[in-house]
Amino acid sequence: xxxxxxxxxxxxxxxxxxxxxxxxxxxxxxxxxxxxxxxxxxxxxxxxxxxxxxxxxxxxxxxxxxxxxxxxxxxxxxxxxxxxxxxxxxxxxxxxxxxxxxxxxxxxxxxxxxxxxxxxxxxxxxxxxxxxxxxxxxxxxxxxxxxxxxxxxxxxxxxxxxxxxxxxxxxxxxxxxxxxxxxxxxxxxx
Numbered sequence: 001x002x003x004x005x006x007x008x009x010x011x012x013x014x015x016x017x018x019x020x021x022x023x024x025x026x027x028x029x030x031x032x033x034x035x036x037x038x039x040x041x042x043x044x045x046x047x048x049x050x051x052x053x054x055x056x057x058x059x060x061x062x063x064x065x066x067x068x069x070x071x072x073x074x075x076x077x078x079x080x081x082x083x084x085x086x087x088x089x090x091x092x093x094x095x096x097x098x099x100x101x102x103x104x105x106x107x108x109x110x111x112x113x114x115x116x117x118x119x120x121x122x123x124x125x126x127x128x129x130x131x132x133x134x135x136x137x138x139x140x141x142x143x144x145x146x147x148x149x150x151x152x153x154x155x156x157x158x159x160x161x162x163x164x165x166x167x168x169x170x171x172x173x174x175x176x177x178x179x180x181x182x183x184x185x186x187x188x189x190x
Contacts (some may be wrong), residue, residue: 001105003028004112007142022179024172026121027129027156031112031137042069045102046076051157053085056099118144122175124168126159128153150175 002158004026010020030059046064050057060079064072077095080086121143125132136149150171154164 001109002026004031004109004114007114007117007119007121010119011115014118020119022122022175023119024124024175025139026124026168027126027135027152027159028123029135030114030142031109040069040072041103041106042072042099043078044106045099046072049076049080049085049098049104051155053083053120054157055083114142116142120144120146120148122148122150124152124159124171126155126157127153128155169171 006023006025007028007089010023012049013020036102043065047057049055053071060075067075073095077086077091080095081088081091121139122140123136125135129135132151133149139147152159152164152168152171158164
């Protein structure tokens with residue numbers, strides 16, 4: 001969501017004649033059309049948490065989907081306490097707060113109306129994503145002249161964790177320095 005926020009701010013500045021010198025986005029997708037299948041917010045939230053905390057939920061996914069929403073909530077709560085992600089004493093309150101933030105963010109993305117911009121984009125994409133170059137192509141329909149793509153090791157969640165974040169930091173630092181000196185290469189890197 002942060003990338004969409006940055007894009008929209010830069011787009012609004014550009015519409016007033018003020019170009020943002022360097023618009024960088026980290027693994028940000030343009031809003032997708034609504035899916036044909038209605039998936040509950042709780043199911044989407046549980047899948048997001050599983051990826052965020054690098055947990056393989058495949059063996060419990062089918063069972064989770066067969067449960068009522070109340071039973072899904074209880075199963076998710078118990079799993080997060082069992083994995084020591086949430087403390088037992090405050091698990092209910094913390095999970096409720098996390099779901100509220102997730103819901104508000106996902107609703108904001110769903111309701112966002114993407115508009116074209118003259119702004120160029122520097123896009124940092126997770127290398128483990130399926131067809132990572134496709135995301136740059138999607139953004140090229142909305143952006144200015146270029147979408148400069150840099151692949152970062154890892155997936156959407158791990159690319160900003162300790163193992164890979166130094167690669168992202170190094171590329172960002174280099175890109176900021178290039179922008180300051182005016183010697184931008186516009187060459188994708190990996």
